[in-house]
Amino acid sequence: MTVDEIATAVRASVAWLDAANGRDEASLTFRMLKLVEEAGEAAAAWIGHTGANPRKGVTHTVADVAGELADVALTAMIAIESLGVDHQETLRDCAVKIGARLELDRRDREG
Ligand SMILES: [Mg+2]
Numbered sequence: 001m002t003v004d005e006i007a008t009a010v011r012a013s014v015a016w017l018d019a020a021n022g023r024d025e026a027s028l029t030f031r032m033l034k035l036v037e038e039a040g041e042a043a044a045a046w047i048g049h050t051g052a053n054p055r056k057g058v059t060h061t062v063a064d065v066a067g068e069l070a071d072v073a074l075t076a077m078i079a080i081e082s083l084g085v086d087h088q089e090t091l092r093d094c095a096v097k098i099g100a101r102l103e104l105d106r107r108d109r110e111g
Pocket of ligand 1: 038041042067068071072
């Protein structure tokens with residue numbers, strides 16, 4: 001799946017949610033809460049991967065964790081797009097910001 005196909009899936013998900021629930025403030029709030037839910041699932045998968053809970057042992061693979069993190073990423077893109085903001089531009093701006101920070105850090109270390 002290409003970046004454009006992912007963007008199409010994100011926008012289709014927003015349209016599907018809009019059709020089912022509308023896009024009022026309460027609906028947008030649920031979309032933000034969904035992100036927290038997915039983050040919790042990623043945390044649970046990581047805990048399950050490490051076997052940190054002796055009662056449950058190892059319950060998840062790295063692939064499970066990655067899949068849950070992908071849920072987080074996609075849910076965030078849907079939340080961004082639901083605000084009427086282009087998620088691709090937002091992600092690009094974020095990547096540029098991080099790249100600039102890394103470049104500053106590299107220059108600081110090199111003196
Ligand atoms: Mg999930």
